[in-house]
Amino acid sequence: MLLLVFLVPIFAFTSDVLAAFGVSNVNGNYVIDAGSPEELLVTVNGQSCDIQSILFLGNELQSSTKGSHIASGLGTATVTAETLQGSSNYVKVTCETPSLTHFIVVREGESKLYLSTYVTEEPSVGELRFIARLDSRLLPYEYPFGECSTTADSDGTVEGSDVFVVDGETRSKFYSSERFIDDHVHCVHSDSLYACMLLPQKESSSGGPFFRDINSNNGGEMTALYFYMNSGHDQTEAYRMGLHGPYVLQLSTDVPSFDDQDVSWYEEVGVTGFVPDSERGQVTGRASGIPDGFETVLHWKNDEAQYWTYASPDGTFTSPLMKPGQYDMVLYQTEFAAATSSVRVAAAATTTADLASGIAPRDTVWQVGAWDGQPTRFGNAGRQLRMHPSDARMAPWAPATYAVGASALDAVPMALFADLTSPLTVSFSLPADLGPATLRVGTTLSYAGARPSVRVNDWQGEDPPAAQKLDSRGVTRGAYRGFGEVYDFDVPSGVLVAGQNTVSISALSGSSGSGFLSPNVVLDAIELFQ
Structure with a gap:
């Protein structure tokens, strides 16, 4: 599809913020008007790539203490913005460093930030994560696990500087984790405002379907909403490089549905490392030998990517769309590895590969x-x-x-x-x-x-x-x-x-x-x- 690209030069706009969809340059920073019914307005620092402001329904959700950013902040980056026209209209912000490129895409009419991060090495500026640092007064609560990771108003610590006591209960940001295979939506919120991370298959992360990491933390000064890609927290695999995402920061008035998300259009915006659906393949088959009462999980992995799915009650399965390549294929009895084989995935093709549990009967x-x-x-x-x-x-x-x-x-x-x-x-x-x-x-x-x-x-x-x-x-x-x-x-x-x-x-x-x-x-x- 032909895309029309409009670059936003540093001198192109006055300080007036656009009243409709588009991007303007205000004092060296990029102000994006999503043109959404909720009047989402996002400001990105033109030197550091930090998100400095998130206005939603007239509320400033961004914390005033620190910006929202990749890792612990890039410090400096080459930041550019452009408007694209394809099946929809987009604003694309690109933040480049020698080993990391971060993309922020806003689609006309939506209150969402489509984020993706391309890396060739683990960043020296901190763990590979995106952290939205939000106003704890407006977004004090955490979903889905409630107060276990809310450490505001703590009485002290019980371990290190990250496990706290609040009203006699121990709490930590670590207690917000969910298994990757089940972690589709997590949020921070009030009764009427929600900021949520919506997560696809974490194909470039490491650790497999049962890996967990920090998702949220109301620390008092601010409420943090995370997507961890590589962290080192009980890490069992080497880090994967390449493109992480797209992952979505959605602003809403309730918990959004993950099933409603569609990023098939993402190939239109020209993100480094993005592999469209047309260049991917799948694996189908039947898993057998897992007793009743256990989950049947399939997992594919190699040095570049990882994928997983639950099998149906009859053992049949269809993998997510995968990058072409040779993969180790693992069958789990809930989380216990029951069998391993190898399978090759080809672009625009479906491979059939059955797998039976290798757990032998014992006396x-x-x-x-x-x-x-x-x-x-x-x-x-x-x-x-x-x-x-x-x-x-x-x-x-x-x-x-x-x-x-x-x-x-x-x-x-x-x-x-x-x-x-x-x-x-x-x-x-x-x-x-x-x-x-x-x-x-x-x-x-x-x-x-x-x-x-x-x-x-x-x-x-x-x-x-x-x-x-x-x-x-x-x-x-x-x-x-x-x-x-x-x-x-x-x-x-x-x-x-x-x-x-x-x-x-x-x-x-x-x-x-x-x-x-x-x-x-x-x-x-x-x-x-x-």
Whole structure:
């Protein structure tokens, strides 16, 4: 489609702001009138690319303390603005630095900022994120998780400078996270004003479908609304470069529908690295072998991109539109990897690739928990995503005993802290001596290189090597997912006897730490089988 481009020179306009759709230059800054019914007016700094003003329905939503920007602010950039005519009319602001180009696109008649960020290396000015710094007086609330990440009026901190106490409850910006696969819309708002991030497939981010990161935080001085692309928070993959987005900052009077979003026109605006739908391909097929009660998730990844989808109840699936290339294809039993294969995606083509679970049947003696890659059935797991382990609403953290066939699963703490909850004792009775067996301990996350150390009756298992370290605090910042290590301990014949038996599991590490920052592992499941 032919696009007409109108560049906006620095000297082209007077200081009068346009009264209809378009962009003007006011004292070296770009003022965009969206021409929307809600009279959205956005001002972008012509030197730094910071958004300095967001006027919506007559309200100044932008915080006066700092601008809204990519990373921690570019400082300086080459900032240009142009008006484009295609299937609609657009204003496109381009902010260029040697390794990062940020785009702000406003479409005529809409109260939305279509944002995208192209990078060739991780920015030196801070984490790769977009942060809208908004007026906390007008937008005090957070959606969908409420006050767990609202840290305004805190009484003090319980950990570092980012976990606070407010009215006796622990709160942190980390507790606003949602799994990437489910994170489509998150907002900050009042009763009548909403600023929301609407997120597509995060194809250039890293971490997969179950990765989580900061979404929002009312810190008192301002309310922050985020889209994190690369952060290092429990990061399990190398960063991906290329184009992140488009992602959408929408201003509205209620929570907008993600299903109503359409960015198929985005190829008209000429954004670096954008791959249109016509140059993408898909994968279809059927996933099998995932038992009832578990989610069936498909995940495709390579060094350049990542994608995911839920399968239908009958196991059939269709991937999102993907960039061409060779991909690892992973089938998950909820979050537990059940099978892996490889598939090639071609432009304008659909590839068929079925995948069956590779989890083999076992002669299980007993099992504690479920192999789902999550700690959700264990003690305190239902609260851990939204509060610090020290919170008074948590059940006490202490060494525990789980009696097979008698105890509830929430008797097992979700995390084994070397300094608090180790050991976990599993007691069980056998009708006769058991020959050689395997004790399998699954973990979802390790902190400080911790791994399980086990003792079965009087037999001490060989300690495994230290787990791969993640440069992040893990459990205390609302995370439970890391590399997902599974440890097998070969129990010799004669150890498991008729009558009462015990298994003792502790968190082992050569690292130091105390309390909730002592070495720890998050539990997935424990199984004894032959």
